[in-house]
Amino acid sequence: MLKAIVRALGQRRCKDEQHLFVKLDSWHITHLPLIRQAFPETPLFFVYRHPSEILSSHRRQRGQQMVPGLLAPDLLGLDSQVVDPADLDGFCLRVLASFFRSARSHTASGDVVLINYSQLPALIYNQFARCFSIFSMQRQCG
Numbered sequence: 001m002l003k004a005i006v007r008a009l010g011q012r013r014c015k016d017e018q019h020l021f022v023k024l025d026s027w028h029i030t031h032l033p034l035i036r037q038a039f040p041e042t043p044l045f046f047v048y049r050h051p052s053e054i055l056s057s058h059r060r061q062r063g064q065q066m067v068p069g070l071l072a073p074d075l076l077g078l079d080s081q082v083v084d085p086a087d088l089d090g091f092c093l094r095v096l097a098s099f100f101r102s103a104r105s106h107t108a109s110g111d112v113v114l115i116n117y118s119q120l121p122a123l124i125y126n127q128f129a130r131c132f133s134i135f136s137m138q139r140q141c142g
Contacts, residue, residue, distance in 0.1 A: 002038040027065040027095075029102045029112075030077035036111065046103045049117040051096050058092050066092045077102055 010020040028035065029046060036044075049057075064070045068083040068091045077098035083091055106112040115123060 002034065006038075025063075025065070026099055027071065027076055029099050029106070030075065032102065032106050032111065044106075044112045045115050046107070046112050047115045047117055047120065048100070048103065051093070051100075053117075054096060055089060055092055059089070062088065062092075066095060 006020075006022060010022065024035075032044070058066045065076055067088070068085050073080045076095050078094060083094075103112060103114065107114050
């Protein structure tokens with residue numbers, strides 16, 4: 001089903017398009033085995049920031065993964081411990097710890113490349129373009 005969804009959403013808009021990049025949400029790192037099963041040869045990158053920067057961002061506007069009860073704990077790599085709904089920062093830190101543990105386990109195996117958020121966007125236009133032989137990133141369909 002995952003392959004079918006990506007195929008449907010990633011259809012070429014122009015005949016000369018050759019590359020497709022799929023950006024997933026942070027909590028999808030806990031589902032990497034499923035993603036890898038669907039796309040075994042696809043390079044995977046995990047973009048990260050310092051936890052204090054992430055916490056600061058979520059204090060301004062919480063993503064669904066950072067609000068207790070909006071997503072099932074197993075989707076976030078958490079056990080079903082009782083969570084104090086008033087401790088939003090505590091929950092956020094537990095979620096982040098789960099994500100970083102998952103990312104670290106996959107980078108140790110060489111399955112995921114870590115990218116610090118501070119490396120963007122220069123990394124995209126320089127190393128990614130060279131790595132994937134993308135020479136005309138700003139070309140538009142005409």
